Amino acid sequence: MNSCESKVYSFSSDTTVTQQTSANCEAQYVIRAAQVEQLDVLNELLCALHEEHHSKSPCTFKSGKDAVKAKDIAYYLVEPNHFVYAAIHSNQIVGFITGRVYILKSAALQSNCVGNIDEIYTLPKFRRLGIAQALVRRLETSFLQHGATHAYLDVWAQNKPALSFYAMQSFTSHTYSLKKVLVDQP
Structure with missing residues (x-):
């Protein structure tokens, strides 16, 4: 294992991620179920996530x-x-993930128990340390424990870093959602 790979040790109630950050320094992160007491910080991070989207495309995205x-x-x-x-x-929340398990019902498809990743965010200075990958793996473990057979998520087509990240997590294209700007024709 090279010094840039993170090591995920377990998927018990807490998941410890150790990352080699320099030749002699290791940074350690714990992935655990969020608590009500952390709600204010989590909502601040949710706001930061949406503010990043808004700053890139204010006509499309709401402010955080x-x-x-x-x-x-x-x-x-x-x-x-x-x-x-x-x-x-170091007792600071540096990222989070939210998701849910539900029965996917469709007029065209077989009903299926699935998981959905709704939000994921890591503070910018803590990116590329394996934290998001550990968050996804932890959530996928919960999905499996609750009977899900597939995981789904939505990502904006212009978000190339996210598309690349999810491809590395073995997500593949499933459906395409297309849009067209409508204008009055004379």
Whole structure:
């Protein structure tokens, strides 16, 4: 294992990730189920996630503050089959992931128990350390434990780093959602 790879040791209630950050220095992160007491920090991170999207495309995305008004992580902490995991480094939450398990029903497809990754975020200075990968793996473990056979997520086509990351996590294209700007024809 080279010095740039992270090592994930377990998927018990806590997952420890150790990352070699320089020749002599290791940084350690713990992935654990989020708690109600962490809600303010988690919502701040959710706001930061949506603010990053908004800053890149303000005509498309709501501001972080407006997005958090519509999405509250508290819902994931109390609803059955909903999950929130936090990445913690030196007693600071540096990332999180939210997801849920549900029965996918479709007029065309067989019903199936699936997991859905709804949000994932890592603070910019903690990126490329294996934290997001560990968060995804931890959530996938919960999906499997709750009977899911597939994991789904939505990602914007212009978000090339996310597309690359998810491809490295073995996600593949499933459906395409197309859009067209409508204009009045004279």
